[in-house]
Amino acid sequence: MGNLTAIYFSPTGGTKQYVCAVARGIGSYGELNLTDRETRAREYTFSADDLVVVGVPVYYGRVPQLPDDLLRGLHGDGTPAVFAAVYGNREFDDALLELSGRCEKQGFRGVAAAAFVAQHTFSAKIAAGRPDADDLLIAEEFGRSAKASMAEKDGKGLSLPGNRPYRSFQVAPFIPKGDKKCTACGACVRVCPAGAVAPEMPRQTDAKKCIRCLACVHACPVHARKVGGPVYGMVTRKLEKELAKTEKEARLFLP
Ligand SMILES: Cc1cc2nc3c(=O)[nH]c(=O)nc-3n(C[C@H](O)[C@H](O)[C@H](O)COP(=O)(O)O)c2cc1C
Incomplete structure (x- = not known):
């Protein structure tokens, strides 16, 4: 194997923790933090021998949309990739499918994927304190399984949930x-x-x-x-009512 890189967009840190835990389970790794605008502005080329773990938070059931397209600078050459979508205990909807579809257009090929739960950005009462130590052990173990599966199946037969066309990307009415x-x-x-x-x-x-x-x-x-403002208060109260009681577990996808 060539280089292993943990690539993440993670404004409040949950996605970073999961992506690094998955990478840790695979081997020694470098990091590429796409949250940083200067890092995102550069180009990154990966070879077929490299391996990347790419993770994003779920926004409105989708990959976050930024004016400069957060995945724009990543270029693969048949590079194997493990995808991670990190969500706040509601749902990940089409985010994992979108992440894999977009990375595949840029020369990566999915070998494994996972959806992980982290504390919701809008309320510390939803999935509070996650990822916790158990979550990170599961992510690390998933990294080991992804590596073993890659050696055996090379990603053939990987199937991810989600719908095309992807659900519409809404933007919350508060700042x-x-x-x-x-x-x-x-x-x-x-x-x-x-x-x-x-x-x-x-x-x-x-x-x-x-x-x-x-x-x-x-x-x-x-x-x-x-x-x-009242809208933010209403949104968070509604989310807390629906999501604070039951916490979801990781969903792992291997071929
Ligand atoms: C604008 C926005 C939209 C979100 N939409 C969803 C969603 O559709 N489903 C969900 O479960 N969590 C949603 N979340 C929660 C985040 O996915 C979750 O808190 C994630 O851990 C944030 O990642 P980070 O800590 O790496 O920034 C949303 C958060 C934000 C800020």
């Missing part, structure tokens, strides 16, 4: 903003994967660019950034 506690330290500017917070006006958010990932809310050291 985070900074309040008067803001010290203009620039943490939100640095972590925003979409460039939606301008350094000269860090309390504001460009609603057209914002992907509602809430990385800025998590990163603010003085808790000045929040999503306000």
Whole structure:
């Protein structure tokens, strides 16, 4: 095998933990953090001997949409890939199928895939504290199984759930903003994967660019950034009512 790379887009860190755990189960690996805009702007070429683990969070049942297309710079050459979709205990819908379909168009071929549960971005009451130690052990074990399956079946016969055309990508009708506690330290500017917070006006958010990932809310050291308004409150209460009681487990797909 050539190089193993853990590739992830992970504004609040859940996806990163799972992708790295899967990679750990396979072997020693390097990381490519597509959350970072400068990293995402470069091109990355992988050979047929390499192996990648590619993970994204599920947004509205889909792969997150960014103006610059988060997978754009990845180029495979028949490169085997393990896919991961990380979701907040509702559903992953078409995200895994979309991730695999889009990566395949860019020269990768799926050998295994998984959908994992992590704490929901919009509420710490949904799948609270996940991934936990058990989740990460399952992801690591899945990495070992994916490696063994690859040697035996080379991805032939892998089948993923989901529908085409993919469900429509909605955009939540709320955005985070900074309040008067803001010290203009620039943490939100640095972590925003979409460039939606301008350094000269860090309390504001460009609603057209914002992907509602809430990385800025998590990163603010003085808790000045929040999503306000009745709509956000209604959405989170509804999600908590539906999703806080029962927690889902990982779904693993091997040929
Ligand atoms: C805009 C947005 C849309 C989301 N849509 C879904 C969804 O459709 N289904 C679901 O179960 N979780 C959904 N989530 C929750 C995230 O998938 C989940 O919290 C994930 O762990 C976030 O990944 P990260 O920690 O790597 O940023 C959504 C989160 C955001 C911010």
